[in-house]
Amino acid sequence: AQRVTQPEKLLSVFKGAPVELKCNYSYSGSPELFWYVQYSRQRLQLLLRHISRESIKGFTADLNKGETSFHLKKPFAQEEDSAMYYCALRSNFGNEKLTFGTGTRLTIIP
Amino acid sequence: EADIYQTPRYLVIGTGKKITLECSQTMGHDKMYWYQQDPGMELHLIHYSYGVNSTEKGDLSSESTVSRIRTEHFPLTLESARPSHTSQYLCASRNRGAYTEAFFGQGTRLTVV
Numbered sequence: 001a002q003r004v005t006q007p008e009k010l011l012s013v014f015k016g017a018p019v020e021l022k023c024n025y026s027y028s029g030s031p032e033l034f035w036y037v038q039y040s041r042q043r044l045q046l047l048l049r050h051i052s053r054e055s056i057k058g059f060t061a062d063l064n065k066g067e068t069s070f071h072l073k074k075p076f077a078q079e080e081d082s083a084m085y086y087c088a089l090r091s092n093f094g095n096e097k098l099t100f101g102t103g104t105r106l107t108i109i110p
Numbered sequence: 111e112a113d114i115y116q117t118p119r120y121l122v123i124g125t126g127k128k129i130t131l132e133c134s135q136t137m138g139h140d141k142m143y144w145y146q147q148d149p150g151m152e153l154h155l156i157h158y159s160y161g162v163n164s165t166e167k168g169d170l171s172s173e174s175t176v177s178r179i180r181t182e183h184f185p186l187t188l189e190s191a192r193p194s195h196t197s198q199y200l201c202a203s204r205n206r207g208a209y210t211e212a213f214f215g216q217g218t219r220l221t222v223v
Contacts, residue, residue, distance in 0.1 A: 032209050044153075044200065044214040051209045086153065088212075096141050096160050098204070098212055099169065102152035 002027040004089050004101035012107045013077045021072040021104050023061075023087030031089045033070040035061055036100070038084040047072075047085070057081070082108045112137045116201050116215035123191055123222055131186045131218045133201035142184040143202040143212070146170060153200065159184055191222040 003026045013019050025031060033050040048056045050063040050070060061072045070087060087101040114135040123129055135142070140161045145153040145168075155168030159178040173195070174188050184203075188195055198219050204212040 034209075034212075036212075043216055044202075046211045049209050049211075096158060096166075097155060097168065098143060098158070098202070099155060100145070100153040 002031065002089050002091060002097065002099050004087050004099055006085075006087055006101035006104050008104045009102065010105050010107070012109055014109045015079055016076050019072075019074040019077045019081065019106065021085050021087075021106065023070045023072065023101060025068050025070065025087070025089050027068075027089060027091065029091060031091065033061075033063055034088040034090070035059070035070075035072050036086045036088055038086070040083070044086070077108045079108045079110055082106060114201060114203055114213050114215045116199075116218050118218060119216060120219045121221070123220070125190075125192055125222055127191050129188050129191055129220070131199055131201075131220070133184045133186070133215060134182050135184075135203040135213070136182060137203060137205070137213065138181065139203035139213075140181070140206045141204045142178065143204075144168070144174075144176060144184070144186050145200040145202065146172065147198045147200055147217070149198060157186065191220075193222045196220060196222050 005024045035047040037047045038044045059074045086103045090098045117132045142159045144157040147153045154170035156172040157176040159165045165176050174186050176186050198217050200217045201215040202212045204210045
């Protein structure tokens, strides 16, 4: 079974401080991992995917297969980063399920 | 414009009524999903579809049913609505292939009174 765990429901960070949103997964294969973001009154949208290895809006995420983690990081938080963040996993073999974690509400304190 | 549409956006309905939540996408995507989400909370996968005439139940048990007769259309039906069905329902679609992005609709906020 595939499962995504985000241990923090709420996270508050001061503007300019580093941000780290934790995500751990369990899956008995090679997963596809994503971070999705939901800003206030907007649709859920893709932030980044692990295969891209790129920085989006200053955020990066590295897949650590040994620790089965895919934490989201940003060195300097900005007020517009306040949103709900979801880590997601999809099997890359057969099963088309796209499973989300419980989400972390990030609040940036001015 | 290529997009994914959900109707209605808001629905207040009495207990026992039959309802259908509509989801349509104009992107030609094979894969479609329904999630249940209480505001600002986790998303629970309740149904998904590989393509036409293929549907599967998700991780969260749901009394709803779905159908996929056409590629672009993935409606969700509740035969007899109950207050416990009050929630937000999100529809999503994605193209075939690895690492493809899932696109989400605006959601339907359902209240059963």
